[in-house]
Amino acid sequence: MIEIRGVRKSFDGTAVLDGLDLDIPRKSVVTVIGPSGSGKSTLLRILDFLERADAGTVDFGDGPIDLTSTKASDIRAVRARIGFVFQNYNLFLNKTALQNVAEPLIYAKGVKPAEARRIAAEQLDRVGLADFADRHPSTLSGGQQQRVGIARAVALNPELLVLDEPTSALDPEMVSGVLEVIKQLGRDGMTMLMVTHEMRFAYEASDKVVFIEHGHVIEQGDPKRIFEHPQQQRTAEFLSSTNNVLVIPAAQ
Numbered sequence: 001m002i003e004i005r006g007v008r009k010s011f012d013g014t015a016v017l018d019g020l021d022l023d024i025p026r027k028s029v030v031t032v033i034g035p036s037g038s039g040k041s042t043l044l045r046i047l048d049f050l051e052r053a054d055a056g057t058v059d060f061g062d063g064p065i066d067l068t069s070t071k072a073s074d075i076r077a078v079r080a081r082i083g084f085v086f087q088n089y090n091l092f093l094n095k096t097a098l099q100n101v102a103e104p105l106i107y108a109k110g111v112k113p114a115e116a117r118r119i120a121a122e123q124l125d126r127v128g129l130a131d132f133a134d135r136h137p138s139t140l141s142g143g144q145q146q147r148v149g150i151a152r153a154v155a156l157n158p159e160l161l162v163l164d165e166p167t168s169a170l171d172p173e174m175v176s177g178v179l180e181v182i183k184q185l186g187r188d189g190m191t192m193l194m195v196t197h198e199m200r201f202a203y204e205a206s207d208k209v210v211f212i213e214h215g216h217v218i219e220q221g222d223p224k225r226i227f228e229h230p231q232q233q234r235t236a237e238f239l240s241s242t243n244n245v246l247v248i249p250a251a252q
């Protein structure tokens with residue numbers, strides 16, 4: 001279990017995260033949903049030290065790491081365990097897909113270049129891009145670029161893969177290929193914490209859904225229960241505002 005405890009963060013005196021706790025069981029997919037501005041991205045960014053918490057810890061099972069820390073050793077310890085998939089891929093445009101995946105292995109993990117290229121080719125194959133290894137990002141679709149971003153994060157073999165709205169920057173026709181790759185990673189046993197607006201995907205791909213609002217967990221549980229029988233009024237209101245059709249299970 002990965003345990004996140006007591007995360008607090010204010011911007012300009014306004015609390016965005018207000019003592020948030022979250023458990024991520026190993027080999028499970030935990031999906032955070034909630035209104036825009038509810039602190040979802042801030043939580044993920046804090047976990048990767050892209051943003052500094054005012055309070056809070058993360059524990060991968062060998063003791064809590066202080067998320068307010070400015071010590072390089074703490075930051076390295078956490079970053080070595082978390083892979084981050086961003087909304088906008090953040091690929092190096094002057095490098096090929098293969099180089100984008102291989103180079104973090106060489107520079108962050110000290111993997112030998114030939115081995116790094118082998119791992120990168122394997123991961124690109126896994127996301128359906130075996131034939132695109134030598135292409136530069138500008139010649140790839142948004143969906144393909146995001147799959148390179150996923151391959152890059154997964155190649156580092158993180159204990160936890162964090163994804164912040166991985167499809168929200170994509171054209172609609174690109175979304176399903178990326179979601180399918182993420183679903184397969186979940187089936188392969190990757191531990192994931194993700195934020196998505198794709199409610200049907202959250203329903204189908206998650207082991208646990210967490211609804212947050214104003215930096216608090218309002219309700220969490222099995223996706224079937226959250227989507228079909230929310231216990232809290234706010235969850236029900238949010239779900240109906242997303243206009244999703246999830247209360248009706250997919251036809252078989």
Ligand SMILES: Nc1ncnc2c1ncn2[C@@H]1O[C@H](COP(=O)(O)OP(=O)(O)O)[C@@H](O)[C@H]1O
Binds near residue numbers: 034037040
């Ligand atoms: N760097 C920042 N400086 C000031 N306010 C911020 C910053 N990052 C986020 N916020 C504010 O924190 C709140 C939560 O943002 P965010 O975590 O991005 O929400 P979500 O991802 O749920 O839409 C928003 O009101 C946002 O404007």
Ligand SMILES: [Mg+2]
Binds near residue numbers: 040042
């Ligand atoms: Mg966000």
